[in-house]
Amino acid sequence: MQKEVTIYDIAKQLQLSPATVSRALNDHPAINSNTKTIITSKALEMGYRSNMFASNLRRQRTNTIGVIVPRLDSAFMSTVLAGMEKVVNESNYNLIISQSLESIKKEVTNAKTMFDSRVDGLLVSLSSDTENLDHFNAFFRKGIPLILFDRVVQQKNCTNIVIDNLKAGYDATIHLIEQGCKRIMHVSGSLKRNVYADRLKGYRLALLEHGLPGGDELERSTNLTRQDGLDIAAYIKRMPTPPDGLFVSSDFCAVSCMGALKQSGFSIPNDIAVVGFNNDPVSLVIDPTLTTIHYPGQEMGEIAAQSLINHLNGLLRLSATNTILLNYDLIVRGSSQRVKLA
Amino acid sequence: MQKEVTIYDIAKQLQLSPATVSRALNDHPAINSNTKTIITSKALEMGYRSNMFASNLRRQRTNTIGVIVPRLDSAFMSTVLAGMEKVVNESNYNLIISQSLESIKKEVTNAKTMFDSRVDGLLVSLSSDTENLDHFNAFFRKGIPLILFDRVVQQKNCTNIVIDNLKAGYDATIHLIEQGCKRIMHVSGSLKRNVYADRLKGYRLALLEHGLPGGDELERSTNLTRQDGLDIAAYIKRMPTPPDGLFVSSDFCAVSCMGALKQSGFSIPNDIAVVGFNNDPVSLVIDPTLTTIHYPGQEMGEIAAQSLINHLNGLLRLSATNTILLNYDLIVRGSSQRVKLA
């Protein structure tokens, strides 16, 4: 365990003061550029690495950003985190990542851990259980910025980064209507979460505009698990008049439901046309491939992290009512395509 | 932005020295237990939280553990990380997580970032590209412990936590043989990685023991992507004598391959029986459901983190040749079950 090189060691070797070395290493404008060159090359030669802890202690900030997500095991979240890592590394920040596993209890614990780690800022996507942001009050009180992404809640002090889920739900439903569906069912997740509540609203709006039937019988709120997909298929089978269109707020659940529907003798897309959400790789594995809504995870991660860092560096004032909307695409595949192209 | 409470503030209020407060808060044995009670309750009352940076600076350790994984977007990795988080939180450590996205280049960058963050120890599962552990030399030189899990490489200084992949590959193949398969194909991943190389060896051993045909035509090394699954299906279709059994080292790839095989008219399991690996949720979504090898991610994560922390706390000497083997299970499902139960 060799001894660490400090700025004092560099200073001694170069007959300079530690203050000058510190400034040079931080690219302070007042330092002679020649001196800078000498110092940085000496630092490199001696294998110097800055002691973050001393620096953080002195500066009273940590250069660390906390991330809390519901789960890590989706392709979407993985690309979001890749985007965040990219930005954060370039900006000399660090990332602490934790998952709430869709439980408010774990989210509260995670928030506490993040607080005790004194993160400079927080990037959060809410668990399906979460009712409010009370567990982040300690952050608000200290003025630590919080950015919500994807699963958000409107609140002053919080920037939100989302897609227009209402419009996306509307578009998905309109697509089914265009394929000739007259009786469209929607399977959503926890309606506490904007992503599911808004998609449901979009679905309702589209039905309303086209005078199509809706209501309780055609709206199911679930946890979007595999089992929920099977249950929905069983439910559909029992219906006196089954739907001819199905919009599910998650690809994984949609795929499991499709499997069960096929086994029950439904033909897809002709008996029931199906649209999912998220463009998960699983959407390409099923036969027919699943129509879905795609939105850019990498970009969402980059924008969230960059906004937070800009705010921390004073380059951007996160205003109270700031919402950043990203684009999405409807990707039409076999599960919904009845109208053949010319 | 209210001022932070320090041990000096507590000391002043209680007419004690900061040294005593520090010791009490760290549960030092020399401190009167009555004094401890007074101090801890005062600390709580005043909203004290320890300043990690001052403490780390003084102690010369960070209480931070780094994790580098190939990808975050698998159910398996998500549970591994949940296990690590659990142990780490209980032990008052912090976790820094990063993904290499299967690229040695990114893995090198991640290692450097971890080194500069002065992690006390490292938990790593290697990217498919990685040739050796040279990029961890800085850690070895400083005596920073490194534990490899799942995707490992034999090297002194490194504890490995794995399942017996050779035996698992053997078991998977034997299962196919027991179902009557006479011509079994194996699709593996990068043979630089133990997990894939060992499963291949197990497959070969099983064939050898039963005098079944093997060789180049029946062994494919791929990246185990969806596209690879489709390519394998196309390859099988073109074979003069297609296999009647298929063992794929990844559920996701197996499922995509099954889909394409079914479309080409193969009946599963009767024409081709299929076994995957990892017990990914996707294995339950396909029809028929996929036979697979399950192994415990949560436990692997917990053991990896606990071993590292025990080592750091001097409770366990990680010996040079330490390998910890976990159990696994063969889960038989429809994709391979030809022999009906009585």
Next chain:
DNA sequence: CTGAAAGCGCTTACAG
């Protein structure tokens, strides 16, 4: 453009 000095908030060897 460079330096001397104080201080960030802890921990711990030494002393009593």
Next chain:
DNA sequence: CTGAAAGCGCTTACAG
């Protein structure tokens, strides 16, 4: 069982 004092490695207001 408790305290005084030094020091971990930086940064920065102040001075020149």
